[in-house]
Amino acid sequence: MQNVEQFKDEFSFLSNFHPCCIKYNGVDWLSSEHLYQALKFDDPAIQNQIREHEFKGLKKFAHSISADFLKQEVFAGRNANGDIVLSRTWRIDVMKEVLTAKFIQHSDLLAKLRKIDGNITEGNHWHDNFFGACYCDKCRNEPKNNHLGKLLMFVRDNLFPEHEKLLIRKQEHSAITSFCEFLSGHKYRSIAKWNGLDLIGTCSDAEIASLIAEYFGIDIEIYHKENDHILQVMKRMNNGISDMEK
Ligand SMILES: [Zn+2]
Numbered sequence: 188m189q190n191v192e193q194f195k196d197e198f199s200f201l202s203n204f205h206p207c208c209i210k211y212n213g214v215d216w217l218s219s220e221h222l223y224q225a226l227k228f229d230d231p232a233i234q235n236q237i238r239e240h241e242f243k244g245l246k247k248f249a250h251s252i253s254a255d256f257l258k259q260e261v262f263a264g265r266n267a268n269g270d271i272v273l274s275r276t277w278r279i280d281v282m283k284e285v286l287t288a289k290f291i292q293h294s295d296l297l298a299k300l301r302k303i304d305g306n307i308t309e310g311n312h313w314h315d316n317f318f319g320a321c322y323c324d325k326c327r328n329e330p331k332n333n334h335l336g337k338l339l340m341f342v343r344d345n346l347f348p349e350h351e352k353l354l355i356r357k358q359e360h361s362a363i364t365s366f367c368e369f370l371s372g373h374k375y376r377s378i379a380k381w382n383g384l385d386l387i388g389t390c391s392d393a394e395i396a397s398l399i400a401e402y403f404g405i406d407i408e409i410y411h412k413e414n415d416h417i418l419q420v421m422k423r424m425n426n427g428i429s430d431m432e433k
Contacts, residue, residue: 190305224249307336349410
């Protein structure tokens with residue numbers, strides 16, 4: 188069992204600062220950190236400034252932007268020191284979305300993520316116990332939420348496993364698809380249902396689909412849910428379609 192304690196060396200690809208182009212809202216982002224920071228704001232000009240910012244000082248720059256520009260759902264208030272508090276659910280939901288976009292678009296990274304069979308902890312020394320777990324003395328008694336590690340494990344374990352099963356058996360899968368296409372060219376094709384020697388009917392298309400799913404060991408309900416999820420993510424990656432539907 189391999190546990191990850193820190194996002195460095197061979198595991199640096201897990202870091203949000205790992206350079207990898209992510210298409211989202213129709214534009215390219217340099218990293219998941221760029222995208223995540225930009226999504227805190229509505230103003231396209233601010234989003235663009237973040238998008239074009241170099242890696243160095245990126246977080247600092249994003250944090251320096253006035254809280255007045257934050258999306259309403261991001262801002263959760265201020266603590267006793269007057270520091271801005273961001274919504275926990277927003278941070279987790281949006282980080283999940285960003286990571287999904289990252290790993291859907293980079294199957295090589297998804298394959299590397301899938302190879303990690305143990306726990307993933309974003310160990311750090313900068314006191315981030317929300318997304319990670321700070322190992323410094325001062326944070327010894329702080330609860331370690333490690334949400335980034337948890338989200339990465341979620342993506343690893345839940346990102347379209349049923350589709351993955353089909354991909355692994357791609358050649359067979361394509362053979363069955365082309366066979367079905369061939370059959371559908373024949374007007375009277377059907378798969379008959381028999382009870383002993385009595386013909387009791389024919390299979391509907393849905394029944395045929397569920398037979399194929401059974402053959403491939405696919406859970407068809409989850410498969411359809413994955414399809415919906417993929418569709419939603421693709422819409423958001425490709426600018427505006429979902430906005431037009433509103
Ligand atoms: Zn600390």
